[in-house]
Amino acid sequence: MQRFLVRRILSMILALWGVSLVAFFLIRVIPVDPVEAYFAINQIPASKESMDAIREKQGFNQPLLSQYANWMWHVFQLDFGKSFVSKLDVGKELISRFWITFGIASTALLFVVILSVTIGVLSAVKQNSLFDRLTRTSIFTIASMPSFWLAFILIYIVALKWGLLPLMGWGTWQHLILPSLTLALGISPYYIRLIRTSMIEQMQQPYVLYARARGLKENVIVRHHLFRGTLPPLLTSLAMTCGGLLGGAVIVEIVFTIPGIGRYILDSMGARDYVVLQGFILLIGFFYIAINFVADIMCAMIDPRIRLKGEGK
């Protein structure tokens, strides 16, 4: 287990470094000059001198590598720099907005887990029953709807018709439900299928027969043997989705006019605000890698074969 941990931590650090490279260099490949964009957006007539002055001040004239080193040096001290446009501290701005997006994404994740585990397990155990067939059909319908359309339907029914939850905006926990539900409904079908298939596959395993031969109760077989076996693929795949969930939250934020990170990033993209974009990619990257790391550890705790892999018996 220790060796497994060390290996995973090392590869995590490597991945993070890769993210920082991508965040820094890829943005600079985009063929729009941030200084020009700044002048254009603020409708200031640009002169060569004033543009050069800003370039000098921002350090854009220095060689790329030293710009990168300088940025990384500050990042290690948790200083993400100041926005090129608003002159506000990027770290603070990002984090304060990130929590909103994170709230939506994690509530959505909670919905996904509750929905897919209950429906997935039930439809596997009651295979080919009416319940199984009904969910299979409705899953396809829901999965084929784009999330913004799903959002409109939910807003119309739950918020407008029934008046149960707020229409849009941000502030209370009620504001959290519809956006997260929109996100969750979009991806739950995938997990319902994943859990159902994995459980049914395992029913054919000899160890399930042996469990029956020992007289275990069916619900114990489901919990100890079938569900446990679906956990590693489920966790891995959920962790991979987390990035998508944050991205999806951005779209949902716009539909529900929530002041999350989505709008902020969209504006910064328009302004080619390097500092903000770099910080954002690094933050999301860090988050994504950390979640996958946790998922890997959990898988290794569940399945001893994973933590022994490559260690040699």
Place this chain on the structure above:
Amino acid sequence: MLEVKNLSVFVQRDTEEIQVVQDISFQVPKGKIVGIVGESGSGKSMICTTILQLFRESRRVSGKVLFQGESLLAKNKEEMRKLRGKEIALIMQNPMAMFNPMLSIGDHFIETIQAHVNISKKEAKQKALEQLSRYQLPEENILQKYPHELSGGMLQRIMIAMAVSHRPSLLVADEPTTALDTMTQLRILDELLEYQQEAGTSMLIVSHDLGVIAKLADDLIVMRRGLIVEYGPASLVLEQPLHSYTQALLAVKKENSTLEQLVDHYEEPMLGSLVEWKPGYWVRQ
């Protein structure tokens, strides 16, 4: 104890229904060991899983299986579950595949004990430890081990220790020593015999290996293609087999050839009906 009467088993293969066990009758008296020997595909394993009612949904069964006078085929799912592992325990072949690779030996042991007795995890663990020490298995740390960390022989011994932990009145062993080396085979057979004699358990042992059966069985059933060929006291059947197939089986043992060679060479059709030649000794003639 166990009485099987005119048992036939049918399985669905693709579109047709195949009869894998044909009109078989035998009994396992209390405290006795009955062995079934036959090549693979003779239907011997089918008999084991049918007694335990393990493939209820996918098999059609006719005839009677009486356990302590009660019909097993008439029992419902939950009644059958309560018997399985408690009154009738199964020892299976290929232990490497039978244990769940994600659960430790302790998890397997504890869930087996808790399936039939309402006790806490801690008490179940204590029982598991007692059981392991009775079978001279290294106790404390073996419970934390995972199946892939142990040898097939070790897993088979654990399987036996687990099977007898509820002191079943009938032990069904389906190829308990197949795929194990000779020394381990002997050790496992000794342990089984020792337990059987000490507890007075009835036992049904199934194997393709006549040597295994010869070592344990009081009565011997020879099967081929779902039919009984010869059935009688083991000493008589082994000493002077009447049916040519049994003779061929014994010859395999003597000549050290393989069972596959026998299957290839023995081509006589299974004709005639089962006749009681001596009291308690049937042969197909």
